[in-house]
Amino acid sequence: DIVMTQSPDSLAVSLGERATINCKSSQSVLYSSDNKNYFAWYQQKPGQPPKLLIYWASTRESGVPDRFSGSGSGTDFTLTISSLQAEDVAVYYCQQYYSSPITFGQGTRLEIK
């Protein structure tokens, strides 16, 4: 199984500042035949189901604000929120869909400082 490890476990950032969350996979999720990273980021607010933010490691889902961006390839990935807003308080999860079983990171709790 591919193990996804996020860092940090929790993060406090001031409003308007940049927030960065990292995710490392135990093996590459880059599929050589199509040169795509089979990797996604989700946001989960309290009492709500997860929301897809980013897929293919860097493609923003429709309707997601452009302050959210994803980067990385192979085994190391980053979610960046360029200017933190109050509504961004949530738990963020990374996910690989390169192989079965699909696996998620343990989550990173993002709070306002």
Added chain:
Amino acid sequence: EVQLLESGGDLVQPGGSLRLSCVASGFTFSSYAMSWVRQAPGKGLEWVSAISSSGGSTYYADSVKGRFTISRDNSRNTLYLQMNSLRVEDTAVYSCAKDRGGSYSTGFDHWGQGTLVTVSS
């Protein structure tokens, strides 16, 4: 508008069975792969099972393989999860999730609110 509505969650004793359902609307159900994902109280996300758009391919987490069966009825726009030999550690909110594509998985773009399964004596 895409909607996913789960039902069937309940309190059940260890060793018991449950069948979860997820009724989909707002999209062409038969064109998309679907998954079940669970979340134990206060914990993270755990993928449980996936099924291709036609139902011809199924996938399971090791923790449920041989005990759970995923299926779908495209004529009824409904996804199912038959859960047998339930264990205390299966206690969680079970959500169905719509995949972006039709085969295995390319990310889950819509999720239901979930149904609570509690396994306890």
